[in-house]
Amino acid sequence: MEQEHPKRGRPRSAQADRAILEAARDLLIADGYEQLTMQAIAERAGVGRQTVYRRWPSKATIIAEAVMAGLLSPVPAGMTGGPDAPEPADLRAWLHAAAVGLSDATNLTIVRALAAAAAETEAGAIRLYRAFTEQGRTDLIDLLRRAVAHGEVRADADLEAAADAIQGAVLYTALAERPPRVEHLDSLADLLLTGLAPR
Structure with missing residues (x-):
């Protein structure tokens, strides 16, 4: 049967x-x-x-x-430390690009929506991290390495921790009620560069 x-x-x-x-x-x-x-x-x-x-x-x-699917882009122009980044690596320029990019209402909305999606499930968070955050973090660490090579950042600095602090600060300002301000991220750059500067 x-x-x-x-x-x-x-x-x-x-x-x-x-x-x-x-x-x-x-x-x-x-x-x-x-x-x-x-x-x-x-x-x-x-x-x-x-x-x-x-x-x-x-x-x-x-x-x-x-x-x-490529229908929306979550990364404002200039927010990478890839091969097109200026030499020597300029953390202030990176943060400035982040503020300008996130001042656009659509970019800001996409970033907030992605944060909400990542918070819903662990699998979703891992998928989004691998697709976007991980590469951005890698690019930012590369930018900081170039800054070390140019004497802008001390050689013994923990660059992974610095990249996490920078990305975290940008995400925090994106999730706050008001969009990121260039002046605010310029101040953040001053604090970070002071802490990372050669002694």
């Missing part, structure tokens, strides 16, 4: 997935994160709300997926 196999649910539609992600992106840019709802995303994408919930449990995870 032939064995019965349990019925499988309908396979996910790549077209529906894309429509949902694009709808979330468009609504996020138009109305901001606070006004974004699962119902509004479903209506704009032309699908049922349960279709959205079956794919993603919250609006934060949808925004995170939109970033992973």
Whole structure:
């Protein structure tokens, strides 16, 4: 006698997935994160709300997926220490770029949405860290190494701890009620450079 196999649910539609992600992106840019709802995303994408919930449990995870799919960019221009960074490495320029980038409402909203998504699940946090934060941290450590080579930072400084402090400070200011101010991050640069300077 032939064995019965349990019925499988309908396979996910790549077209529906894309429509949902694009709808979330468009609504996020138009109305901001606070006004974004699962119902509004479903209506704009032309699908049922349960279709959205079956794919993603919250609006934060949808925004995170939109970033992973390349529909949104969470990194303001200039916030890397990669090969295009100026020589000698300039921490003040990096922080200045962070403040300018995060003063843009869309960039700020994306960063806040990603922070919310990372807080929801450990797996989501690890995925987002590997996709974005880890590379940014690596680039920043490279920038600090160049600063050591140019005598701007002392050779015995803990560069990993310094990178964590810098990224943490930028994230904190992004999550605060007001957007980061250039003057505030300039002051942070002064404190960090004083602490990292050769003795």
